[in-house]
Amino acid sequence: MSLLPVISKLLEKLVQKAINQYVLSSGLYGAAAYYGLTTNSGKRLLETAYNQCLRVATGCVPSTPLTKLYEVAGAPSLHTKITRQAGNLANIALRHSTPTPARTVLSARVPQRIRQDKTTWQQLAQETLPTQQFLPLPSRPPPWAKVENLTIHITDCSRDDPPHVRLSAALECLDKVSSLCAQSQSYEVWTDGSVTDEGTGGSGYLVIKVTDGQRSEVCSGSDPAGVVATSFTAEVTAAVAGLSAAEDLLTAGLTNTDGQPSLPDLILVTDSRSLTDSVAGDPYRMSPDTIPVFEAIKSISQLVTSIHLVWVSSHCGLFLNDKVDRLAAAGTQVPQGHVRLPVQATKTAVRKATRYPPPLLDTKKLGDLRTRKASCKLNQLMTGHCSLLNGYLHRIGAAHSPHCVFCPGVVEDAMHFLFDCPGRAQSRHSAALQSSSSVSQAVAESPYNIARFLQLEKLL
Incomplete structure (x- = not known):
């Protein structure tokens, strides 16, 4: 130390x-x-x-x-x-x-x-681990294990944009991806994950076959994602299930009219930006929960001409995305006992079992007064153990009286010092310091005003 x-x-x-x-x-x-x-x-x-x-x-x-x-x-x-x-x-x-x-x-x-x-x-x-069985750690792929025919497309919009803007951007991106598919036949795999307030996960997928512009739904499904799940692990479960269903269809004998093997294009659509970013990274540095998706993409890449991984914004009115979202919600109602828990979901369970609140003071709100001395004084005022308070100094034997210098007979604690003392009213008004029910609440909501008040009182 x-x-x-x-x-x-x-x-x-x-x-x-x-x-x-x-x-x-x-x-x-x-x-x-x-x-x-x-x-x-x-x-x-x-x-x-x-x-x-x-x-x-x-x-x-x-x-x-x-x-x-x-x-x-x-x-x-x-x-x-x-x-x-x-x-x-x-x-x-x-x-x-x-x-x-x-x-x-x-x-x-x-x-x-x-x-x-x-x-x-x-x-x-x-004391913290859930009682369900765990998924074993997958083998980490080598850095050169790339999927050569994989292309990732990100819809040009933000989650904060209005729904109609996100919908327009999603449709534009999907049209662009469709135009890149050179084959007369392609498959679209729509996936989504869902997590209840209790932490139970569900996943849903929808496989669409597109032949010469004609679309038809081939299969769909709802699967459990575990008693303990996160949004990411539910999305991973959905993507793996959807790709597995599409691979089963391809290996079942998709052929053209001449009897020759047909290699269609594949479009995987998800509303999980974290999933697309994880797959786009270095395979060797992937988290254990992302590796199953990468392996599923790598497996199916041998059966298709190209794979397009597309991110679209969620809840923007996109029909198929809303439909697969309902399938994922249905997956949360499926019995979950047999589902093995992935790493991230278990880590979230441990975090919930040992949860503690964040710091009360957000130093970003201190503006041009963001100094260590200012943050220390604010923290001390929240605890009531502060050298600016006569009440505290008297308690530790460092002052003769606990009373405020402006208010005889009134013990000077943090509430009186900041909000009630008439002798400091001018500084309080100049700093726009409003009264509050507690010092902690005041510091959490307006730390800059309190720091400015201390500065005007020449105490900072």
Whole structure:
């Protein structure tokens, strides 16, 4: 922790990054394996160092209660942080296809010699991991594993555009892609994923056959995407199912009138921009959840002349996209118990099990007052442990009276200091500082006004 004095002198915008990426990452490396088994005194040393890092990052004084410190910093307790780390590590280790040391440890029974007051990595992970079976990690494709006949098209619009603008752009993009299909026959595969408020996932696909401009629906389906799912994993499930259905149709014996094998074009349409971006990246750097889509595209690429992956905006009135969206919603009602969970969905479940609120102070709202001193004072005012308040100074023995210098008999706390003191009314008016029900709410909504108020009072 010798880096802390140096980090405290950095610019405010670099402090949180330095704390998270250098100090905590190195200090808590492998903590999931040893934290539960260490002694109580060892845990207290770790917690003290961890809390000191948060105080340096936020500027909170040592007397700040831990609950307030975590609230202001937007950070969990050390136990919660390590439990999340254990869940994320186990999420990968349990998917190893071979009995690696990590998987062996997680699968083994806890030895009886370990006392009851100790907690193993296995037990920490079980606090957050869902009980469903996991998908094994797929083999990572090599960097040169490209699909030569794959072209990706992105509709020229933004999700913030009006629906009619997005619809027009989608139709224009689809017409352009259709004109690029040189074969008289092509297939369109429309896919979509859906996730309920409870986190249950569903996927839907629709296969359209186009022959000389004549369109006909060949097949469609609704499939479950898991009890725990994300929008991305549901989209992946839909794309894999749709491509698999199209491949089955092609391998079933699509031939032309001469009896020669026919290689049509294939158009895969999705409203998931993250899916198209993932497939467009380096195959070797793909996430484990994207690899099944890449492998499905690579498999079907041998049966078609060209593959066009098209992104269209969702909920813009595109008929087939709305239809496949309803199929995906129906997939959430299908029994999910047999579906194995992908990596990202499990990671989301771990995050939900160890959820904590974000920081109350958004330093981007400080404008030209975005300094470390300003953010530290605002954080201290939120906790009530601030050297600007006589009430706090009297409590720690640093002031003779807890009363406000302008208001005899009134204890100077953060609410009185910011909103009620008549002696500071002029600065409050100049800074356009409005009254609020709590200091935390005021700092979250208008930190610039409070910082400006402190500056006018010559306290910043």
